[in-house]
Every structure is written in C-alpha cells, then in structure tokens.
Amino acid sequence: MGRPPEGQEDAFRHGGDLEPLLRAVTDRGIIKLDASGNVAYWSTGAQALLGYSAAEVLGKRASMFYTEEDVAGGVAESELTEAQESGRFEREGWRVRKDGRRFRAHVAVTALRDAAGEIFGFAKVLRDLDADMERASTTFHSLLELAPDAMVIAGTDGRIMLANAQTDRMFGYERQDLVGEKIEMLLPIRFRGDHIRYRTDFFADPRVRQMGADLELFALRRDGTEFPVEVSLSPLRIDEADYVSAAIRDVTQRRAYEQRLRRQHEEIMELSTPVIQVWDKVLTLPLIGTLDSMRAARLTEGLLNRIAETQAEVVIFDISGVPTIDTMVAQHLLQTVQAAALMGTVSIMCGLRPETAQAMVHLGIDVGQLRSRSTLQDALQLALSLLAERAELTRGATEALGQAGFQ
Numbered sequence: 001m002g003r004p005p006e007g008q009e010d011a012f013r014h015g016g017d018l019e020p021l022l023r024a025v026t027d028r029g030i031i032k033l034d035a036s037g038n039v040a041y042w043s044t045g046a047q048a049l050l051g052y053s054a055a056e057v058l059g060k061r062a063s064m065f066y067t068e069e070d071v072a073g074g075v076a077e078s079e080l081t082e083a084q085e086s087g088r089f090e091r092e093g094w095r096v097r098k099d100g101r102r103f104r105a106h107v108a109v110t111a112l113r114d115a116a117g118e119i120f121g122f123a124k125v126l127r128d129l130d131a132d133m134e135r136a137s138t139t140f141h142s143l144l145e146l147a148p149d150a151m152v153i154a155g156t157d158g159r160i161m162l163a164n165a166q167t168d169r170m171f172g173y174e175r176q177d178l179v180g181e182k183i184e185m186l187l188p189i190r191f192r193g194d195h196i197r198y199r200t201d202f203f204a205d206p207r208v209r210q211m212g213a214d215l216e217l218f219a220l221r222r223d224g225t226e227f228p229v230e231v232s233l234s235p236l237r238i239d240e241a242d243y244v245s246a247a248i249r250d251v252t253q254r255r256a257y258e259q260r261l262r263r264q265h266e267e268i269m270e271l272s273t274p275v276i277q278v279w280d281k282v283l284t285l286p287l288i289g290t291l292d293s294m295r296a297a298r299l300t301e302g303l304l305n306r307i308a309e310t311q312a313e314v315v316i317f318d319i320s321g322v323p324t325i326d327t328m329v330a331q332h333l334l335q336t337v338q339a340a341a342l343m344g345t346v347s348i349m350c351g352l353r354p355e356t357a358q359a360m361v362h363l364g365i366d367v368g369q370l371r372s373r374s375t376l377q378d379a380l381q382l383a384l385s386l387l388a389e390r391a392e393l394t395r396g397a398t399e400a401l402g403q404a405g406f407q
Contacts, residue, residue, distance in 0.1 A: 029126035032112075035119055037062055037080055049128055051098030062124070065095050067102065083109040083122055092129065092156065092241060102180055104129040104155060106241055129241050130161065150248040153236065154183045156203050158196070161243065170250055172222035183246070188220045202244060206235030219248065228255050275306040281313040282383045284376070288321035296332030303336060307343050313390060314383040315340055318376050320351025330360060337370055346386055347371070350379035 029049040032041035039062055042054040050065055057064070063076035070076070070093065082089050088110045095105045106127040111119050144151045150167040154160050160178045168175055171186060178185075183199075184192040202209070211217060211231040219229045228251050236243040278284050283306055285299070303315065317333065319325070325333075337347040350373045373379040 029124075029128075031062065031124040031126070033062055033080070033122040033124060035121055037076065037122075040121060046126070049097075049126060050095070056098075067094050067096055070094070079107070079109055080122055083111045084119055087111050094157075094159075095126065103131075104159070104161070129155070147247070148249075149232075150250075152178075152183060152186075152246045152248065153243050154246070156242050158182045158184060158199050167248070170221075170248065171219070186219055186248075188218055188226055191218070199244075202233060202235075203242060206242065206244070208235070209233045219250075227252050275303055277306075277310055277312070278316075278380065279383070279387075281311060281387060282316070282380070283307065283310065283312045283314070284316040284318060284379075286318040286321065289323075296329055296336075300332065300336040300339060304339055304343065307340060307345050312345055314346050314348065314386055316376065316379045316383060317347060317349045318351045318379070319349060319356070320353070320376075322356070323353075325356055325360060334370070348373060348379045348382055350374065350376050 028043075029046035030041075030043035031039060031046050034040045039057045039060055042052070042057050047053055061076070063071050066076055075093065079089070079091065088108070090106065090108045092104065092106050094102050096102055106129050108125045110123045112121045112123055114120050144162070144164040147164060147166060150170045151162075151164040152160055152167055153162040160181055160183055163175050163178050167173070167178065171178075184195055187195055209232070211233065217229050217231060218226045220226055230249045230251050232247040232249075234245045234247075236245050274286065276284050276286070283303070285303060287299075306312065307315065317337075340347050348371045352372060352374070371382065373382055
C-alpha cells in the first residue's frame with residue numbers, strides 16, 4: 001500500500017485498520033487516487049480484477065486501465081471532474097486488463113476531502129459486470145439454450161454480453177466472436193444508424209416491445225446474406241446494471257407463405273370479378289358474393305383496362321349474385337360507371353333483387369343515368385339496341401359530313 005501525500009496523514013490514519021477488510025474484498029477492485037488522478041492505493045481485488053501488481057501501478061495514471069478510445073476522449077479525467085463537482089457518481093464503461101482483454105465494469109467514484117473541505121484524492125470501486133453476467137447466466141443459461149429463437153443480451157452501449165446456440169446457428173458466428181461487439185454488426189449497414197437511435201430510445205423507456213410484426217426488418221449473417229426477422233425486446237436489470245434481451249426470430253418461411261397467400265388471394269379476386277366479352281363491343285361483369293371496398297376497387301381497374309383493350313361501348317353489370325349492397329359499395333359501383341362513361345361506354349345493371357333495390361332507395365343512393373333491367377337477357381337486348389342506335393347515329397353523322405364536303 002502506497003503512503004498518502006504529505007500533510008494528509010490524518011485523512012489516511014485509519015487506513016491500516018481497514019487493510020484487513022480491504023484485502024478480504026476480492027470481487028471488487030478498490031483503488032485510491034491522489035488529487036492528480038495517480039494510483040495511491042491498489043487493493044488485492046484490483047490486482048485480481050486488472051492483473052497488475054501494486055508495484056506496477058502505484059504512482060501511474062489511472063487512464064492506463066481505459067480503452068484507447070476512452071483515453072483519447074479524456075474519459076478518465078472527466079470522471080474525476082464529475083466526482084469533484086458532485087461528490088460521487090456511478091457509471092458503466094469498458095476497462096482493459098493487463099493482458100489486453102476488455103471487460104465491462106461498473107465504476108463508482110467518490111471524492112475524498114480533508115477537514116477543510118479540500119479534495120486530496122478519490123476512492124474508486126470497480127465491479128466486473130462481465131463476471132456478474134457470467135454468474136447470473138448460470139441461472140438462466142440453460143433456458144436460453146433451449147429457446148427456439150436466437151437470444152442476445154446487450155448492455156446500454158449496445159455491446160453483446162451473451163448469446164445462445166441458436167444465435168450461432170442463425171448468424172453463422174462463433175459465440176466468442178460476438179461477445180463484446182456492437183449488436184449493430186448483426187444488421188445490414190443501411191439500418192445501423194437508425195438502430196443506434198432506437199437502442200438509445202429503448203433504454204430511455206425500457207419496456208417489453210415487439211419489432212418487425214408490421215415492419216420490414218432484416219438481419220445480416222456472417223456470410224453477408226440478409227433475412228427477414230422479428231425481434232422481441234425485454235429489459236433486464238442485473239446487479240444494478242441495465243441490459244436488453246433480444247429474441248430474434250427468422251421469419252423467412254412465414255414471409256414466403258404470406259406472399260403465397262397474397263398471390264392466391266389476388267388470383268381469386270381476379271377470378272371473382274371476371275370481365276367477359278359477350279358481343280362485339282359489349283362486355284358483361286357477373287358479380288357473385290359480397291362486395292367489399294378492395295374488391296370493388298379491383299373491379300374498376302380491371303373493367304377499365306378491358307374497355308380500353310376491346311373498345312367496348314356497352315358494359316353490363318350483372319349483380320344477381322350479390323346478396324347486399326351498402327352505401328360504400330354502391331358508391332364504388334357508381335364511380336366505376338362514371339369512369340366508364342368518360343371512356344364513352346354506357347353501363348347497364350341487371351339482376352337487381354327487390355330487397356337490394358329497396359335497401360338502395362332506403363339508403364338514398366342515387367343511381368344517376370345508370371340503366372337497369374331485371375334479367376341478363378333483357379340487358380343484352382338493350383345493349384344491342386344501344387349499339388344499333390350508335391351505329392345509326394354514326395352513319396348519319398358520316399353522311400352529313402360528306403354532304404358538307406368534309407369527305
């Protein structure tokens with residue numbers, strides 16, 4: 001144990017009495033720094049934790065135990081400044097052992113003051129959170145290994161502390177290659193920037209969350225391939241430290257199944273609203289079953305395309321197979337009729353049931369100029385009559401133009 005600076009014997013005079021107690025604490029690194037941040041006392045626990053003997057560190061700067069990034073950022077100095085201003089603070093951060101291995105530490109720093117209130121040093125206590133996690137993991141490690149999903153536990157800085165066997169198989173990494181790395185390494189590059197913000201938001205409001213159910217989330221394997229995932233996040237609190245547990249599920253097969261269902265649904269929709277050419281320039285659209293808004297919208301799109309392809313002049317809506325028509329569906333049909341009219345096509349409705357007609361009147365649905373017939377046969381006769389009338393009008397117009405000298 002190094003001696004305290006001269007003039008501070010009184011402040012340290014009880015240190016000898018504490019020495020047996022400090023030696024008994026082996027799961028904590030207890031370090032005393034002088035006012036300049038140099039190591040003045042090195043406990044047995046600190047030697048076990050960091051690997052240095054007292055002779056190797058006494059009088060040295062405490063920054064020797066920090067990562068290169070933290071040394072460059074002046075983290076050691078800022079910690080002492082904060083302790084000096086507030087008296088005490090606690091923080092989690094990465095430290096480096098003598099052999100170069102990193103570990104995550106919980107650090108508590110207390111400013112030491114003499115009777116006059118002047119700071120003569122700092123007491124620092126380090127706890128190995130990795131070791132805490134390892135001890136805690138023995139409690140639920142078997143459960144993680146049995147989990148059907150990849151399970152990853154990370155700290156507030158996003159570094160992976162623990163992963164299960166499913167993670168190895170899903171991502172193609174060995175477990176030791178993941179521990180200590182940022183969890184963003186499991187994401188495609190294009191998502192990493194946003195994920196850091198999401199991670200910060202999670203720890204600001206830690207609660208169980210589901211990600212990916214309504215989003216397109218992708219993960220990245222070691223070989224560079226991507227695959228869709230869903231992620232469930234749960235907060236963990238272990239020995240006063242905050243962590244997040246992420247359950248990652250590969251939904252490749254389910255997404256493929258959902259896509260097949262969507263394609264089949266679209267095909268069924270196409271079959272349920274067929275546009276049939278029954279005569280030259282005459283189309284019929286037999287409707288069967290319940291009309292919802294989505295089906296009505298597809299009906300409009302398909303019909304207008306067929307009108308453009310066939311240059312149809314008349315379209316017959318056969319709704320004898322439709323049990324009910326509500327206001328929304330009726331509006332869709334009328335909009336389809338209006339769109340067809342803009343393309344020069346006349347619309348006829350047939351097969352209207354009495355109860356449906358009564359409901360439309362009760363709802364106040366205005367059918368406008370839409371022609372109606374009771375049966376498909378009557379509607380076809382009307383269609384042929386309309387074609388004949390148009391043909392006669394066309395001939396009359398052509399003759400008039402000829403007589404006027406336009407031909």
